[in-house]
Amino acid sequence: MSLSTDVSLTNSGPGKPGATQEESQSPAQPSPRNNRRSRQRRERLFQWLFLVPAVIYMALFFGYPVVKNVVMSFQDYTTATFFTGEAPWVGLANYATVLSSSLFSTSLINTALFTIGSIVGQFVVGLALAIFFQRKFPLNGILRSLLLLPWLLPLIVSSAVWRWILDKDSGALNRFLGQLHIVDTGIPWLTSTSLALIAVVGVNIWIGIPFNLTILYGGLQEIPDELYEAGSLDGATGWKAFRHITWPMLRPVVSVVLVLGVVYTLKVLDIILGLTNGGPANSTQTIATQSYALSFQEFKFGEGAALGNVLVIISLVFAVLYLRASRRSVDE
Amino acid sequence: MKSAIRTRRPLALAVAALVGLPLAISGCGTNASASSSEDVKEISVMDYYNNEPDKSFIGDALTACGTKAGVTIKRETVPGKSLISKVLQQSSSKTLPDVLMLDNPDLQQIAATGALAPLSDFNISTADFAPGVLSAGTYKDKVYGLAPTVNTIALFYNKDILAKAGVTPPTTWDELKATATKLTSGEQYGLAFNANPTYEGTWQFLPVMWSNGGDEKNIDTPETAQALQLWTDLVKDGSVSSSALNWTQADVKDQFMAGKAAMMVNGPWQIPALDKNTALHYGVVKIPVRDASQTEIAPLGGEVWTVPQTGNKARQAKAAEIVACMNSDENQMSMAKARNTIPSKTSLAAKFASENPKLATFTDLIKTARARTGELGEGWPAQATKIYTAIQTALTGKASPADALKQAQGQ
Structure with missing residues (x-):
């Protein structure tokens, strides 16, 4: 947008030095007005040419998969389709099957609980740590970079490690609790229908803390010290300083962190697959894992795509919120 | 004006390039398969034996078969989990290999797409193969894939622990429950099996379900409920960890x-992993049946070799030679021995069992083993999902075995 306004501004001007020269050199040519229009057209053309690589990239790597996924969700897309290319149109049948399945409400509730639980946990712990690291103390930098580790580990590795930690019989967590005599029998973290979702949320919080910590810490650094100094003169210290200075100043960053966090969390797949595979008895089944199972385990690609689109629409709501939030923060 | 023409040229170039690009890409695909018949020098093979020692065992057998057929083998191994997605990609871009290995429950799924050639086109003999092996390789009355060696599951027991407790390996469900309870103490569980929410959980449940007369077409039956009751009881009384x-x-x-x-x-x-621990003494028996009069029916595992429809008759004929050679008696015997699997020809069973006593129980089981896709074909994945869902529902106590099966079947 900004590019086109820039160019049109220069074009509407009385003419650049180079342009006037060219005009004077060709007196027999049509009127200068005509000439200017052709130059305008040329410039416009170049604008489009500069856009071409980006447009091609977007169309190929974003547009095509999205369109393909939408089309697929209206087709009876099976393994045979890959070989024959035939995918009969079935209208809304895939959506009807998926939405009326008894598993859909379970997955939807689990997705909501998983997302809310993860976001609240990540944000609260991340913010607390960010505020903590605001203080100056030895090893601050090293500790902060160590906290980034969960973010750097491949998700499959972390879920394998956590699967071992949370094991009922020989897991490290139950051993630890047993040593402290807090529990006497192993807690079935990943194999009890009431605990599995909590355990999975816990692991996802652990993975999400670095992201929240980093962004919120950055936001805190932006708040000028003078505000706190002035505040302390007026008696605003501790909780009051946080309530009346930190929180209002941090609001734009907070909204970005939360909305991005929601969009990332909604589509979490590998952690759940690695930890429980959706079990026990579907108690950690989310829309993302269910869509994966439909497409790649049962080969019902149409239904998998339909469920995937439901997830896309949910994410889209939050993406729009994010765009509005970020526009507001730019305005501010 | 002059300048306007000058600018138009790059545009024309860009348009030409854009239009040309897909043409060039699609051109690459067609050229390869078009090069035709007479002299086939190289055969491409894809399988999922990407770990040692299987990688070398299979690779050596393939190379030997290639030499015999007068071709060199160009082999690609991919991880087991990505094989099917790779096959689907290749079937849509028409770049399937000349010889393709598939896990047996996937064969019908792929054969149904039309991507595979029936082996009868190449006069490959299917005589002597165990009935389970043939039904796994058959789609709509035509054999599309043959497995040189197969496997199944049985009950392993720790000889030392059983001897110390003074018990013998169980043969019926009642004995299994009693023995497992007796062997459970402290950190030691009587029995371990896997009941996870994947096809593996289903696979481990099939022996008790099938041997008791249960059937995958309809799992809401008393026979299957009895089998699931056994699994549930074992977990409930603590002789199997709920971590299963x-x-x-x-x-x-x-x-x-x-x-x-x-x-x-x-x-x-x-077995190779178990044998590494020399202090471990184990034996293998059949998985117990409810009533001593029942025969155990085990599920058949193993990989089949197929000839994809690549559209090049000469190459397909050579590929079929390789598949036939991989399934020869000598190869079945040597691969089975090396890989701790069972030859799939029944005529080889007696000789193999006497030469490899460790595998005798498994060899015996293969004679009556059943293929997972034998009845339902492409419908198997959906039904297998229902089975493991029911197992999980019953084992977590969310419903009784009978109700869990009823719910799952109705889904």
Whole structure:
């Protein structure tokens, strides 16, 4: 947008030095007005040419998969389709099957609980740590970079490690609790229908803390010290300083962190697959894992795509919120 | 004006390039298969034996078969989990290999797409193969794939632990429950199996379900409910850890090796790992049946070799030679021995069992083993999902075995 306004501004001007020269050199040519229009057209053309690589990239790597996924969700897309290319149109049948399945409400509730639980946990712990690291103390930098580790580990590795930690019989967590005599029998973290979702949320919080910590810490650094100094003169210290200075100043960053966090969390797949595979008895089944199972385990690609689109629409709501939030923060 | 023409040229170029690009890409695809018949020098092969020692065993057998057929083998190994997605990609871009290995429950799924050639087109003999092996390789009355060696699951038991407790390996469900309870103490469970929410959980349940007369077409039957009741009882009375809900077969083996399970349900592919621990003395028996009069029906595992429809008759003929050679008697015997699997020809069973006593139980089971896709074909994945869902529902106590099966079947 900004590019086109820039160019049109220069074009509407009385003419650049180079342009006037060219005009004077060709007196027999049509009127200068005509000439200017052709130059305008040329410039416009170049604008489009500069856009071409980006447009091609977007169309190929974003547009095509999205369109393909939408089309697929209206087709009876099976393994045979890959070989024959035939995918009969079935209208809304895939959506009807998926939405009326008894598993859909379970997955939807689990997705909501998983997302809310993860976001609240990540944000609260991340913010607390960010505020903590605001203080100056030895090893601050090293500790902060160590906290980034969960973010750097491949998700499959972390879920394998956590699967071992949370094991009922020989897991490290139950051993630890047993040593402290807090529990006497192993807690079935990943194999009890009431605990599995909590355990999975816990692991996802652990993975999400670095992201929240980093962004919120950055936001805190932006708040000028003078505000706190002035505040302390007026008696605003501790909780009051946080309530009346930190929180209002941090609001734009907070909204970005939360909305991005929601969009990332909604589509979490590998952690759940690695930890429980959706079990026990579907108690950690989310829309993302269910869509994966439909497409790649049962080969019902149409239904998998339909469920995937439901997830896309949910994410889209939050993406729009994010765009509005970020526009507001730019305005501010 | 001059300048306007000058600018138009790059545009024309860009348009030409854009239009040309897809043409060039699609051109690459067609050229390869068009080069035709007479002299086939190289055969491409894809399989999922990407880990040693299987990688070399299979690779050596392929190379030998290639030499015999007068071609060189260009082999690609991919991880087991990505094989099917790779095959689907290749079938849509028409770049399937000349010889393709598939896990047997996937064969009908792929054969149904039309991507495979029936082996009868190449006069490959299917005589002597165990009925289960043939039904796994058959789609709509035509054989599309043959497995040189196959496997199944049985009951492994720790000889030392059983001897110390003064019990013998169980043969019926009642004995299994009693023995497992007796062998459970402290950190040691009587039995370990895997009941996770994947096809592996279904696979481990099939022996008790099938042997008791259960059937995958309809799982809402008293026979299947009895089988699921057994699994539920074993977990409920604590002789199997509830971690079984999340274990893989490899986890089950680890529990057994660590002495944390006195018995386990597992397959012969674990034997090399078990043999590494020389202090571990184990035996293998059939998985118990409810009534001593029942015969055990085990599920058939193993990989089949197929000839994809590549559209090049000469190459397909050579590929068929390779598939036939991989399934020859000598190769079946040597591969079975090396890989701890069972030859799929029944005529080889007696000789093999006497030469490899460790695998005798498994060899015996293969004669009556059943293929997972034998009845339902492409419908198997959906039904297998229902089975493991029911197992998980019953084992977590969310519903009684009968109700769990009813719910799952109705889904």
